[in-house]
Amino acid sequence: MTGAPELKAPKKAVSHSTLGRAQRWSWIFQRVSGVLLIGLIAVHLTVNLVMGDGINQIDFAFVAGKLANPFWQWFDFTMLVLAMIHGANGMRMIINDYAQTPWIAATLHWALRISTVVIVILGTLVLFTFDPCPAGSDPSLLPSFCEDI
């Protein structure tokens, strides 16, 4: 590609120590959470979309059957928190790159922070206050173990 200006080498090498503490942790978090999320999401997609009846099996009874098990509650909680912070951290960098006007950048940063906190709290409440056999529901929509209660 022609027409690209020559890039000057930075006067000072950028390293982990010049980035500052917060930026360094953001950098480390993005990589550690990224690797963990690959494993978590691979399992999530395999169990929900590949195994069994795939997309056709996803309904209330399927989700309730999974979330009645503490293993899946904590699995989904870990995935929820890591994915939301990883995604919000990436969106923060994109806002920094493109939002040049200070008040627009500040508005976007606050919108991102508020939506991230709200979504993480909502998701956590759903995971840990969830009732797989809500009283008065149509039994045909519930997981089979609800009949024993």
Added chain:
Amino acid sequence: MSPLPTLYRGAEGMWMWVVHRTTGVAIFFFLLVHILDTALVRVSPEAYNDVIGHYKTPLYTFIEAGLVAAITLHALNGLRVIAVDRWTWALRHQKMLVWGVWIGFAIVMAGFLPRHLMHAFGGA
């Protein structure tokens, strides 16, 4: 009028940076929607089944395939970014690793797509 000078160099690494950004943003917004639709299990079985039923339509079958494609590309390229940051060997061979990302992507999709399309359209 000559085109404005640009910092974008147009090589493999730049395009993977574009792919990483666009897939990242797409996955983020899907994640917001996905947590909200899953939260409907707390409302009622009927509300959840009604909304999740839309994921089983032909249009959404392709959106889901696109989502899995985006996640696979973002994941494999993320591993490439880590490798390039970490090892001099990977830095020297970062262009070759771009093709590694696309080959890995092709393998994952070759495994996932037939299965997903059979679930959605095979009547199984």
